[in-house]
Amino acid sequence: MPTLNEEKGIGKTIDSINKDFFGKNNWELEIVIVDGDSKDKTQEIAKKKGAKIILEKRKGYGRAYKTGMSQVTGDIVVTGDGDATYPFDKIHNYIQQLLDENLDFVTTDRFAELKHGSMSVKHAFGNIILATVLRVLFLINIRDSQSGMWIFKKEALDKIQPLEDFNDGMPFSEEIKIEMFTTKDVKSKEILSTLRPREGKIKLESFRDGWKNLKFLFKKRITP
Ligand SMILES: Nc1nc2c(ncn2[C@@H]2O[C@H](COP(=O)(O)OP(=O)(O)OP(=O)(O)O)[C@@H](O)[C@H]2O)c(=O)[nH]1
Ligand SMILES: [Mg+2]
Numbered sequence: 001m002p003t004l005n006e007e008k009g010i011g012k013t014i015d016s017i018n019k020d021f022f023g024k025n026n027w028e029l030e031i032v033i034v035d036g037d038s039k040d041k042t043q044e045i046a047k048k049k050g051a052k053i054i055l056e057k058r059k060g061y062g063r064a065y066k067t068g069m070s071q072v073t074g075d076i077v078v079t080g081d082g083d084a085t086y087p088f089d090k091i092h093n094y095i096q097q098l099l100d101e102n103l104d105f106v107t108t109d110r111f112a113e114l115k116h117g118s119m120s121v122k123h124a125f126g127n128i129i130l131a132t133v134l135r136v137l138f139l140i141n142i143r144d145s146q147s148g149m150w151i152f153k154k155e156a157l158d159k160i161q162p163l164e165d166f167n168d169g170m171p172f173s174e175e176i177k178i179e180m181f182t183t184k185d186v187k188s189k190e191i192l193s194t195l196r197p198r199e200g201k202i203k204l205e206s207f208r209d210g211w212k213n214l215k216f217l218f219k220k221r222i223t224p
Helices: 010-015 019-024 042-048 061-071 088-100 121-138 154-159 172-182 206-222
Strands: 032-035 052-055 076-078 105-109 150-153 188-192
Touching: 010 042, 032 042, 032 061, 042 052, 052 061, 061 172, 076 088, 088 105, 088 150, 105 172, 121 172, 121 206, 150 154, 150 172, 172 188, 172 206
Parallel strands: 032 052, 105 188
Antiparallel strands: 076 150, 105 150
């Protein structure tokens, strides 16, 4: 989980993981946050709840994931924001589905069940435009191009472009989907999921980040 001043949501996010299920299945669980040098109690809370903290002072959502993914040790990686929006209470089911269907990469469709107040109309509209452009440019059938919860086998990272080539900002989210879905021997799928209202302050600037994400899609399409 990338975190930047998420003291209001990080505890709830970690607590929601069904640790009993992991225990019963003998699945080892490592909780990792990649923190952008939060000035609030994010690190303290995460540590108290058993998470490993990776400090990444360089800015950016993608930068945090690049650093985190290069250091995690598990066979399966699950990602998501530390703001209590993504259903970490369901990740054991998502992992089970990944295993049962022998998938390499799963991304979640938040639009399947958007909880009241989880996404503004402006934000949802922007998401629809971005997903449409992504589908047209890359011929990938994805409904939610900006979802930040992915479940994947770590070895899938070896089959796509090197982590360091990824975008350091918000476009990381669409870029990892493009990479996974367009790589032939990576079996990818989008599954139905949900989104809940955020705890704490939003880091995203709708128009600035939306525009950046859109420009990124065109740039990625034309650069080999
Ligand atoms: N380490 C690190 N984390 C970041 C940075 N920017 C954002 N994050 C985290 O990345 C996640 C996504 O950012 P959000 O502000 O939730 O963006 P969003 O999910 O598009 O917007 P919401 O719908 O309001 O949740 C959150 O957990 C942030 O704390 C950063 O520069 N460094
Ligand atoms: Mg968020």
